[in-house]
Amino acid sequence: MTSTPKKEAVIFTTLIVLVILFRLPTLNILLDTDSSANAFLARQMMRGEILYDKFHTAHHLPGIYYTFLLAFRLFGDYPISPKLLLMGFMLAGAWLLYLLGRDFFDEQTGLLSAFFYVLATSQLNLAGTTAEMEHFANVPMIATVFLFFTLHKKNASPLNFIWVGVLGAVAILYKIIFIPSLFAVGFAILLAAWLERKEKGTLQKAVLRLGMIGIGVAIPLFLVAGYFAALGLWERFILLFKLGFQYTADQTLIIHFPKPFGFPLFMLAMNNIVLLVVAALGMYRLIRRSLPAKNTSSQVDLTLLAWLIASLFLAGFRGGGYQHYVLIVIPPLVLTTAIEITTSYQRWKKAHLVRTAKIGAGTVIVLILLNFLWGNFNLYRYYIPGIPNRETSFPAIQAQQFELFDYIKAHTSPDDFIYVWDINVQPYYYADRLPPIDILWASYVSATGAPERIFDPNTKYIIVADEQFFFRPEWLRDGLAQYYVLETSIHTTELYRRK
Structure with a gap:
């Protein structure tokens, strides 16, 4: 044809x-x-x-x-x-x-x-x-x-x-x-x-x-x-x-x-x-x-x-x-x-x-x-008027995530580092904050140097995922205990602040 x-x-x-x-x-x-x-x-x-x-x-x-x-x-x-x-x-x-x-x-x-x-x-x-x-x-x-x-x-x-x-x-x-x-x-x-x-x-x-x-x-x-x-x-x-x-x-x-x-x-x-x-x-x-x-x-x-x-x-x-x-x-x-x-x-x-x-x-x-x-x-049910369970829709779930981003932005300055110990690394982009090391992903924390580099004095917050979903090695536990204090939890995410 x-x-x-x-x-x-x-x-x-x-x-x-x-x-x-x-x-x-x-x-x-x-x-x-x-x-x-x-x-x-x-x-x-x-x-x-x-x-x-x-x-x-x-x-x-x-x-x-x-x-x-x-x-x-x-x-x-x-x-x-x-x-x-x-x-x-x-x-x-x-x-x-x-x-x-x-x-x-x-x-x-x-x-x-x-x-x-x-x-x-x-x-x-x-x-x-x-x-x-x-x-x-x-x-x-x-x-x-x-x-x-x-x-x-x-x-x-x-x-x-x-x-x-x-x-x-x-x-x-x-x-x-x-x-x-x-x-x-x-x-x-x-x-x-x-x-x-x-x-x-x-x-x-x-x-x-x-x-x-x-x-x-x-x-x-x-x-x-x-x-x-x-x-x-x-x-x-x-x-x-x-x-x-x-x-x-x-x-x-x-x-x-x-x-x-x-x-x-x-x-x-x-x-x-x-x-x-x-x-x-x-x-x-x-x-x-x-x-x-x-x-x-x-x-x-x-x-x-x-x-x-x-x-x-x-x-x-x-x-x-x-x-x-x-x-x-x-x-x-x-x-x-x-x-x-x-x-x-x-x-x-x-x-x-x-x-x-x-x-x-x-x-x-x-x-x-x-x-x-x-x-x-x-995805589409959010756009249907009167649909039940809207609290589990994408916008509702995202509102929880933005609560974390907004908290980080409000409690840090652009000169502060953050480190995300989680597979979800969105805070770096949405909060517009830098990590203390060169690779964002926690699975590569040791790829270019000692993992303890994340405990830089300028790392104000370390954001840690629920332990059920993301393993915490011993060096991370020790560093958090020595240099950081648990300031708050936002849903399943813990925020540790530099002492």
Whole structure:
């Protein structure tokens, strides 16, 4: 089906409305702990600090911090700013998925992919209300696959494929494991080389394409590394890789799932079982219709499967983790779901079961939407007049957290340090106070020096989480007893003031 500029404008406008509709209720929600740490570091960059110098990111590459810096440059240093920028990223991701589905499958696949992407990335229990880095990194990962398919379809010069690598590098600069799209395009090149192995120049073409993609990946990464090295921060920069390997090997997770697919499959099932089941059927259909691989259509199908499987693997190779890990699975998952729905619809239609086709496809789409609304009820119920239990709504819970932030701001000056012994590090950003050491996260308190550094004479408050949820080592207990006094408790958080 041919898309006219007018039709594309209508679709693009519709996507804008959908993004606003689904993201608007999240704008005033407190930044999650990761996003608040990103915001804190971006704020320091706004004030002239250099990343990895006075403050370190622990195991994260610089992509997300410069993204937050961009948000602050555009909209000001406000908690809402990264979420406003994210709306633009989500629109870009949805539009790219629409183009990917339309150009390489059909119009309906593109439309459903875009709709499901906005829906699935807004799921409450899949970090859908946050500004986690996966939300931003999904865009260059989708763009990597789309650009590759477009260039491959046109049989473009190998030199053009350097931009595929550049887009892949942009995703890596958010997190080093964000390589499922690069894996998929590498697989596609090797598959094409195998299928065309009898044609002259096939091997040379494959090697050149892979080489250009490799160069495209290397250039941004070397430029970033060279930038920090030129600033005398090479040792500080490579520290993130050491800490990253330690983080990856950390097995102190609350729940362990079968590696590598158990965790993402569980999280996806808990959030939208219909979406997952239909995607599983879609995977089966893609395998059946693409094997044995013979043509471009089967290459696209198998590359999509490689993208989805690689995403599932990288989201779950640790055997557990946090909700937002699974967000990188959403783009290939929703595309596979859309393919299954449209393929089934067309098959029933060809069998002269038009009414059945419409009812079947419509029912599946409605069930996916109902699953989403059910999972997000705790967010949306606040906006329903007269709904009971409003005291447990997001605004009510956030009011308790702001009580802590306001207390810290009222009882400290900008020159005072605070230290947060908790996984929730929002006080640094919301109270606008600095820590006495270079890494915010308590789990890295010993990464760059003795943990007792937190007992700096200028550390006016140490904010300590409930011991049931966050372990207190002996050195922390001793230091609190020697230098601090318990001043007050705000809900489950204890505030120790310097004696």
